[in-house]
Amino acid sequence: MRIRNFAGVLSEPEFRKSEISMEKLKFTKMQGIGNDYVYLYGMGDALGDIPQLARIISDRHFGVGSDGLILIDPSDEADFRMRMFNADGSESPMCGNGSRCVGKYVYDKGYTHKTEIKLETAAGIKLLTLFPEKGEVKRVKVDMGEPELRSDRIPVAFEGEQVVNLPFRLREKIFYITCVSMGNPHAVLFVPEVREIEVKTLGPALELHPFFPRRTNIEFVEVISPVELKMRVWERGSGETFACGTGACASLVAAVLNGKSERKVTVHLLGGELEIEWGKDNHVYMTGGAEIVFEGEIQGEKMKKI
Numbered sequence: 001m002r003i004r005n006f007a008g009v010l011s012e013p014e015f016r017k018s019e020i021s022m023e024k025l026k027f028t029k030m031q032g033i034g035n036d037y038v039y040l041y042g043m044g045d046a047l048g049d050i051p052q053l054a055r056i057i058s059d060r061h062f063g064v065g066s067d068g069l070i071l072i073d074p075s076d077e078a079d080f081r082m083r084m085f086n087a088d089g090s091e092s093p094m095c096g097n098g099s100r101c102v103g104k105y106v107y108d109k110g111y112t113h114k115t116e117i118k119l120e121t122a123a124g125i126k127l128l129t130l131f132p133e134k135g136e137v138k139r140v141k142v143d144m145g146e147p148e149l150r151s152d153r154i155p156v157a158f159e160g161e162q163v164v165n166l167p168f169r170l171r172e173k174i175f176y177i178t179c180v181s182m183g184n185p186h187a188v189l190f191v192p193e194v195r196e197i198e199v200k201t202l203g204p205a206l207e208l209h210p211f212f213p214r215r216t217n218i219e220f221v222e223v224i225s226p227v228e229l230k231m232r233v234w235e236r237g238s239g240e241t242f243a244c245g246t247g248a249c250a251s252l253v254a255a256v257l258n259g260k261s262e263r264k265v266t267v268h269l270l271g272g273e274l275e276i277e278w279g280k281d282n283h284v285y286m287t288g289g290a291e292i293v294f295e296g297e298i299q300g301e302k303m304k305k306i
């Protein structure tokens with residue numbers, strides 16, 4: 001097992017204490033407006049089959065129970081690095097709610113005293129601004145970078161393809177979708193009332209539609225007013241979740257492009273609210289809460305096989 005140097009944050013004896021036993025894996029469960037992940041710190045390359053670990057940990061009956069697994073490590077290019085795995089074990093380049101929780105994690109646990117953090121992700125380096133109160137981070141603002149208008153099909157295939165308000169036939173019905181990438185793919189559909197939507201049937205049908213060879217996240221969005229959107233999400237690899245940060249950003253971008261909202265909105269999700277702004281610099285900014293729910297050690301037969 002290799003343990004990387006934590007830039008002087010952890011002393012040598014502390015390294016030893018954090019040595020990894022798969023049978024008793026220490027974890028932290030966190031949530032960002034109800035989008036819950038299990039967080040592991042400083043595992044570096046020590047983990048074996050990470051997709052399998054993500055599936056076991058995420059299982060709500062046999063595991064800890066979560067929308068997926070997030071790994072936090074020190075980074076050579078930024079302050080920290082985040083990797084995110086869905087409940088089905090697939091890896092996604094970016095996670096908005098997860099990035100806020102990572103900000104809280106590294107600050108509250110004393111891995112940094114900075115309130116401006118650079119976070120390396122597979123979708124580039126994101127800038128986090130932490131808002132601590134009495135030593136604990138309550139809210140985090142993330143510069144999510146520039147949105148891209150694409151469907152995440154094989155790049156050559158979607159050149160010149162219409163991705164805003166694209167008519168899409170599914171089950172004899174025409175839906176209009178707007179495809180926005182926030183580092184990960186999103187298909188946004190505007191609907192009269194999100195409450196009425198059969199997310200659990202429409203979601204997987206769209207996620208697995210051949211139009212999206214890499215599958216997609218789907219957002220069902222109701223426009224309450226030019227400054228308020230209501231959204232439900234079907235996440236690629238995790239199913240319906242209480243919230244999706246990248247999805248809320250994609251929804252705002254889609255709403256602006258379709259002339260339905262201003263550039264700064266509150267997005268209401270099943271698990272709470274996010275403030276989203278598409279700045280004049282073309283970057284999307286997401287602000288919201290982050291919370292530690294509990295910590296523990298996962299034990300169990302399946303862990304021995306990882």
Ligand SMILES: N[C@H](CCC[C@H](N)C(=O)O)C(=O)O
Pocket residue numbers: 035086091092093094095096097098184185217235236237238241243244245246247
């Ligand atoms: N919930 C996450 C996004 C997960 C995206 C993942 N399901 C994918 O495969 O892209 C968020 O807050 O942004």
